[in-house]
Amino acid sequence: xxxxxxxxxxxxxxxxxxxxxxxxxxPKNVWQIALEVxxxxxxxxxxxxxxxxxxxxxxxxxxxxxxxxxxxxFITFYQHRxxxxxxxxxxQLSSPRALVIRDGIEIRIAGREVVLEDIVILHExxxxxxxxxxxxxxxxxxxxxxxxxxxxxxxxTEHSDTQVFSGSLVVQxxxxxxxVLTGTKTQFGKIGVSLQTxxxxxxxxxxxxKTLIRNLFLGGAIISAGVxxxxxxxxxxxxxxxxxxxxxxxxxLPEEFPVVLTIFLALGGWRLSxxxxxxxxxxxxxxxxxxxxxxxxxxxxxxxxxxxxxxxAYNDIISYxxxxxxxxxxxxxxxxxxxxxxxxxxxxxxEKAINSTLNDLEIHLDEGKILKEYPISKxxxxxTRVLGSENNQIVTAYCKGAPETVFQLxxxxxxxxxxxxxxxxxxxxxxxxxLAAARxxxxxxxxxxxxxxxxxxxxxxxxxxxxxxxxxxxQAIKDCNEAGIKVIMITGDYPATAxxxxxxxxxxxxxxxxxxxxxxxxxxxxxxxxIKHTSVxxxxxxxxxxxxxxxxxxxxxxxxxxxxxxxxxxxLKAADIGVAMGLKGxxxxxxxxxxxxLDDNFASIVSAIRLGRKIFDNLQKAMSYIIAIHIxxxxxxxxxxxxxxxxxxxxxxxxxxxxxxxxxVCSIAFESEQEEKGIMNRPPRNPDELFFGxxxxxxSLLKGLLLLAMVVIxxxxxxNEGHSxxxxxxxxxxxxxxxxxxxxxxxxxDSRNFLSVIFEKNVAIWIISLTAFTMLLLTIKIxxxxxxxxxxxPGYYHFIPSLLGGVLMLILLELIKIIRQKPVNx
Numbered sequence: 111x112x113x114x115x116x117x118x119x120x121x122x123x124x125x126x127x128x129x130x131x132x133x134x135x136x137p138k139n140v141w142q143i144a145l146e147v148x149x150x151x152x153x154x155x156x157x158x159x160x161x162x163x164x165x166x167x168x169x170x171x172x173x174x175x176x177x178x179x180x181x182x183x184f185i186t187f188y189q190h191r192x193x194x195x196x197x198x199x200x201x202q203l204s205s206p207r208a209l210v211i212r213d214g215i216e217i218r219i220a221g222r223e224v225v226l227e228d229i230v231i232l233h234e235x236x237x238x239x240x241x242x243x244x245x246x247x248x249x250x251x252x253x254x255x256x257x258x259x260x261x262x263x264x265x266x267t268e269h270s271d272t273q274v275f276s277g278s279l280v281v282q283x284x285x286x287x288x289x290v291l292t293g294t295k296t297q298f299g300k301i302g303v304s305l306q307t308x309x310x311x312x313x314x315x316x317x318x319x320k321t322l323i324r325n326l327f328l329g330g331a332i333i334s335a336g337v338x339x340x341x342x343x344x345x346x347x348x349x350x351x352x353x354x355x356x357x358x359x360x361x362x363l364p365e366e367f368p369v370v371l372t373i374f375l376a377l378g379g380w381r382l383s384x385x386x387x388x389x390x391x392x393x394x395x396x397x398x399x400x401x402x403x404x405x406x407x408x409x410x411x412x413x414x415x416x417x418x419x420x421x422x423a424y425n426d427i428i429s430y431x432x433x434x435x436x437x438x439x440x441x442x443x444x445x446x447x448x449x450x451x452x453x454x455x456x457x458x459x460x461e462k463a464i465n466s467t468l469n470d471l472e473i474h475l476d477e478g479k480i481l482k483e484y485p486i487s488k489x490x491x492x493x494t495r496v497l498g499s500e501n502n503q504i505v506t507a508y509c510k511g512a513p514e515t516v517f518q519l520x521x522x523x524x525x526x527x528x529x530x531x532x533x534x535x536x537x538x539x540x541x542x543x544x545l546a547a548a549r550x551x552x553x554x555x556x557x558x559x560x561x562x563x564x565x566x567x568x569x570x571x572x573x574x575x576x577x578x579x580x581x582x583x584x585q586a587i588k589d590c591n592e593a594g595i596k597v598i599m600i601t602g603d604y605p606a607t608a609x610x611x612x613x614x615x616x617x618x619x620x621x622x623x624x625x626x627x628x629x630x631x632x633x634x635x636x637x638x639x640x641i642k643h644t645s646v647x648x649x650x651x652x653x654x655x656x657x658x659x660x661x662x663x664x665x666x667x668x669x670x671x672x673x674x675x676x677x678x679x680x681x682l683k684a685a686d687i688g689v690a691m692g693l694k695g696x697x698x699x700x701x702x703x704x705x706x707x708l709d710d711n712f713a714s715i716v717s718a719i720r721l722g723r724k725i726f727d728n729l730q731k732a733m734s735y736i737i738a739i740h741i742x743x744x745x746x747x748x749x750x751x752x753x754x755x756x757x758x759x760x761x762x763x764x765x766x767x768x769x770x771x772x773x774x775v776c777s778i779a780f781e782s783e784q785e786e787k788g789i790m791n792r793p794p795r796n797p798d799e800l801f802f803g804x805x806x807x808x809x810s811l812l813k814g815l816l817l818l819a820m821v822v823i824x825x826x827x828x829x830n831e832g833h834s835x836x837x838x839x840x841x842x843x844x845x846x847x848x849x850x851x852x853x854x855x856x857x858x859x860d861s862r863n864f865l866s867v868i869f870e871k872n873v874a875i876w877i878i879s880l881t882a883f884t885m886l887l888l889t890i891k892i893x894x895x896x897x898x899x900x901x902x903x904p905g906y907y908h909f910i911p912s913l914l915g916g917v918l919m920l921i922l923l924e925l926i927k928i929i930r931q932k933p934v935n936x
Contacts, residue, residue: 114211114229123225208239228289236280241296242287244272249283249485249493251458255409257297263458267488282458283485318801323367337748370732377781378725386709387718394687394704396729398722401595401670401687402794403662404715407655408601408611410674410691411712413577417459419467420542423533423572434471442473444571447547449475451495451508453483460545460575481505484562491515494562496552505552507565513572516546519562520569533572541603541610542574582713584616589716591618594793598662600647600655602626608648619645626650629657637661655681668794672707672715689715716790724785726795727860732780733802734810735857739850741814742821743768746846749822757835759825759842764899767885768850779854779874787861813857816922817849820915827911828904836902840890843901845912847886851879852920856927863924 115123208221211229221239224230230242232250244250250266252274263281266272274280274287276296293299375396379389389395409415421430424440434441445468452461454477468475477497484494492511498504509516513534517527530546537544550565552558559565590597597617601608605623612619624640626649632640641661650658655671659681662669671678671685679702682688688703691710707714743765750758825842833841854875855864867875889895890903 114214115225115227117212120212120223120225120228123227209233209236224289224292226289226292230287230289232274232280232285232287234280234282234284238274238276238278238280238287240276240289241291242274242289244268244274244285244287246286247272247283248285250274250280250285251282251486253279253281253459255415263460265486265491267486269488282453282456319367319371322802333744333748367733367736370736371729374725374729374732374781378721381721381725382705382718383708385717385721386707386711386714388692388706388708389704390706391704395722396726397668397686398670398705398718399724399726400668400795401719401722403596403598403667403669404590405598405600405655405659405662405669405671405681405685406712407673407678408599408603408608409577410710411580411672412583412599412611412615413579415577415674417463417543417575418578419463419573420540420576420578421537421574423537423574424570426529426533428533428537434467442471444547444573445471445473446475447508447549447570448510448545448573450477450497450506451493451510451547453495460543463575464573482558486511490519490562492519492562494565496558503554505554505556507550507552507567509548509550509562509565509567510545510573513544513546516548516567516569519565520548520567522569530569537572537574539606539610540574540576541607542576544572544574546572579611579614580712582711584614586713586716587616589790590719591616593716593719593790595719596645596667598645598647598658600650600658602650603648605646605648608646612646617645622646623648626654629654634661634664638665641665656684659684670715670719672712673703674710678702689718720785720790723789725781727786727789728780728783730801730806731783731857731860734806734813735780735854737807737810738814738817738853738857739768741811742818742846742849745815745818746821746825746842757829757838759839764843767889767899768846779872779878780858782872782874783858783867784870784872786859812926813853813923816919817846817853820849820919821845824911824915828908831908833904833908834902836896836900837904837908839899840896840901841904841908841912843899844886844890844909845915847882848912848916849919851882852916853923854879856920856923860927861931863927864920 208224208228209216209218209231210224211217211231212219216231221237224239228240229245230239232238238252244266245268247266247268251263252266253263254275257275257278266274266285273290274285276291276298291299378395382389382395406412419431421428422434422437422441422444423429424437424444429437429441445464448464449468452458452464456462479498479500479502480495481498481502482496484490484496486493490511492509492515494507494509496505496507498506509519513530514527517530522530534544534546547570548567549570550567552565587597599608599612599615599617599619601611603611605625608623609619609621622644623646624644625647629637629647629650637657638661641658642665647654647658655673655678659669659671663684663686668687669685670687670689671681672689672691673679673682674691678690682690682704683702685704687705689705689707690703692706692708705718743760746759747765750756821842824845825838828838828841852864855867858864858867858872858875889899890901895901896903
């Protein structure tokens with residue numbers, strides 16, 4: 111046995127080089143996060159608005175807004191701490207228990223205590239604790255799918271340059287390895303370091319919202335100061351002027367924007383969870399609806415990350431899986447040889463697939479007595495098991511392995527070998543992993559040979575394995591194509607296999623495959639051009655997946671990336687939307703992602719995109735409504751400032767009343783509105799298009815100005831009728847409330863009329879509308895409420911102009927909606 115290090119030598123190395131674990135950045139505390147958040151214009155606006163309410167004496171509204179600041183600080187702090195878990199998960203996975211030789215004896219230690227030149231003993235089921243050179247191998251087979259994405263285990267022999275890698279899993283055999291790399295220098299460690307270097311950007315919506323709110327904040331401050339000066343010079347009372355200036359500020363500063371954005375994303379996350387999609391980063395919800403490219407790792411995402419027998423070849427006739435039950439004894443005999451050539455209770459995926467097929471065909475076999483086993487070696491990439499019947503009257507050797515090796519063991523001539531290789535190539539071109547099987551009847555009582563080549567093998571057939579495609583994938587990709595979303599498949603497989611899989615799932619690829627070798631020789635400019643016309647990437651290593659995502663983003667694409675392995679984590683974090691698998695995915699992948707599929711169902715991605723588009727649409731409509739409803743509020747505050755003879759219409763209490771309607775409407779009614787027709791038959795939003803561009807702003811201004819015009823007309827009409835200031839205020843304010851409700855009804859949908867909206871299952875709009883009308887009726891009828899709102903009751907008859915003005919505005923907006931729809935429908 112290899113001697114290994116002494117305890118003293120290991121301790122010295124551990125002292126000098128530190129633990130075999132990845133570094134972690136020092137997490138920020140809640141006060142650091144709070145300072146960063148409060149400096150943002152969005153949160154300065156919230157704090158300013160709350161102070162305005164405190165100055166006005168409305169402590170409840172001020173307290174609520176101030177509480178929002180602390181809630182968002184907490185959410186931001188929570189999000190920051192969650193991102194640290196990706197590295198914590200990586201450190202935990204990279205530090206399993208390890209069996210090493212110390213002082214000439216085998217002992218188990220924590221994986222993080224493994225040091226350079228340690229001798230590690232590997233058994234079936236062990237997790238490799240560090241990168242190490244293989245110095246002894248007894249059919250050592252390792253699953254490296256967490257690193258490479260490949261589901262097929264790799265056989266490790268005692269070649270001078272053969273390595274096992276940290277984090278990989280031993281699925282078969284035993285081995286001895288000498289540690290050559292630990293910590294951040296391992297393949298696992300490099301992924302951890304790359305995660306630390308990737309900086310996630312703010313979403314386009316977040317950046318636009320900050321800009322819009324900053325501009326509105328500055329504009330509001332200027333106009334508010336102008337109102338104070340105008341009132342002071344026309345009416346002479348500074349305190350009265352200051353109160354009206356503050357009222358103008360309340361009307362101008364749309365504090366609903368940050369609140370609505372937060373609530374939309376929170377409720378969107380809840381709705382996604384009902385569709386088996388967990389939202390780790392709420393900002394990804396609005397980005398999801400704008401996704402233009404979906405990059406998908408093949409293994410475990412498009413495929414099921416397990417092996418199944420796809421075909422069997424017996425007497426040069428290929429039989430595929432659907433025909434197994436009709437082939438009878440020939441298929442049964444080949445499966446029997448494959449089963450008896452495999453160790454029992456194996457965790458090797460291909461051997462598990464053999465057992466699964468036997469169970470499906472209800473074939474039950476007796477293994478017999480094991481006399482000898484010949485493991486895979488450098489000389490023969492095949493394994494043989496010799497079994498004897500009772501009393502060893504019949505002794506048979508069963509062999510399975512690489513086709514070339516089995517052909518050699520069977521003593522085929524060059525001509526026969528060439529013919530068999532054509533059959534192997536035919537199966538390989540379909541993306542299958544092919545093994546060959548053979549058997550040899552031995553003389554009872556005769557000595558067994560030292561090598562597998564000592565048997566007189568008879569070739570029995572070929573077996574083809576596949577990593578089956580998830581059944582829902584073809585339809586999901588079809589839906590993506592119809593929605594204008596380009597799907598890119600990234601895999602470590604050979605090009606022929608990748609093209610075969612792409613064709614099976616309906617991926618549009620035109621036989622254009624870009625390999626990792628070609629990618630390595632490309633500069634950034636060439637890759638950006640090639641990637642526009644490529645949908646299949648083969649023989650890709652983890653670093654290149656990240657390179658692909660970065661090239662797509664450089665082309666202006668909004669990139670969604672799915673994955674489940676550790677190797678996917680950097681690309682998941684770099685993508686605009688990282689989508690990890692929840693059931694079979696690693697902790698590292700989940701922590702680095704924005705969304706997690708709880709059922710690992712590829713179709714859930716399409717549902718998430720549909721919901722993302724709906725959320726995006728409804729958020730736009732909510733923001734449009736906020737701007738529209740603030741126009742009449744601003745206009746009615748400014749009007750008396752420049753015309754001293756006119757009665758003041760809106761005071762702070764009236765604006766607070768309006769806010770009680772606006773806030774729930776934006777956050778509940780718009781959020782729960784159903785999706786627009788044909789939402790998945792339109793292309794993704796242009797990445798260069800502003801979330802709230804000038805076209806949308808002007809249309810919002812038009813709606814607001816129309817409502818303002820109706821209120822002003824009724825306002826002057828009531829003054830000319832000789833009503834008192836309190837009666838004028840009550841009549842005009844009633845129109846403002848009714849017009850607000852009608853504005854909501856026409857704004858909820860861009861493709862359906864207001865009658866359709868009324869009779870939909872949007873309970874929130876019914877509750878809010880009835881509550882608004884009830885509260886309005888109470889304020890104009892109950893005496894103590896009349897005093898608070900400075901209203902006088904003019905009689906029900908005098909409210910008819912208010913109702914007619916609101917209905918006329920609704921009709922005009924519906925006509926505008928029909929006119930705007932015509933170019934779309936034509």
